[in-house]
Amino acid sequence: MPLALDTSQGAAELAESLLPPLGNRWLHTQAVAARAREASAAVPEAERDLLVASAWLHDIGYAPELRDTGFHPLDGARHLESLGAPDRLVRLVAHHSGAVYEAEQRGLSAELDVYDREDSPILDALIYADMTTGPAGQSFDFDRRMDEILDRYEVGSVVHVAISKARPYLGAAVERTRDRLRSDQPM
Template identity: 50%
Template sequence: MGQAECARDLAERLLAEPLPRRWAHTQGVAARAESLAPILGDEADILTAAAYLHDIGYSPKLIDTGFHPLDGARYLRDVAGADERLCRLVAHHSCAVNEATERGLLNILNAEFAQERPELVEALTYCDMTTGPDGRHLDAHERLAEIHSRYGPDHLVSRSITTSTPCILAAVDAVETKLRELSAR
């Protein structure tokens, strides 16, 4: 069984029952990741695994700091014994450094988890930020608006998403450019 299959099983156990909408989002993000296999080659499996696991830190069983990328990555490292690269992808997905800054957790995040290769982080950000909460594909601008609407303008998630918007849109653009280049061949 590959990393993606193991990741799917773990994410389902942690999210499906307590957070069915988050599980639907997760499945949609993983489907987006699978669609990137032509541009990722050998790294498609780790991206799909990270897509399944990126939001496990929301599981009521895992909440520690309240910052889901860090809580999820710590669980993967300390309990699941996951691949270090997978932990780093989960820890830094979707420009997480900005929310870590808002929460006063940036030094902890960076001390515990180094950044992963930018191309993989961009790909995971693309998958997350083009998938709505119900798992359906959304334009990145629609997804950002949905997050703002869900949390409200004064919530720290909205503030961090505002700060992250250039990073998120650059990641989405980079992946979409690679997909266009591939289809033009």
């Protein structure tokens, strides 16, 4: 029986079966998973492995064989659902890194709304890991990552508009994660 997809090992195996041909996207994913592991003290102990699993899987919707709507958080979440993945993992992938903002630009809000967004330390930490990792796995601070995305996509394009609107939301999630990592409070 394959490993559960909400474990870091099961998630890593699925990611590795889909993403290596994508080059940089695979480097990015591996680095986001490592970053999520480093940030795992920001979430309750029982959720740390789920955080790392969601990091492994957050971008699987970019795999060509999963492409359906062309909106990767939704395509990734639907694929995980079709594999019987636990709901919480599906919802984290659907809502990673401000997906609602891009869904709005793409006219896919209703499709994404099928999945509830949990506003929680774990979603914040997933955003933190993704938004402090560059497109080829580099370690970037948040502002550099934002600028890099805005540079990569044309002004007025769906992603450019969505990221510009999402920036305060994403920055707040990164800040909350940093605060949790700094505090001595055990989660």
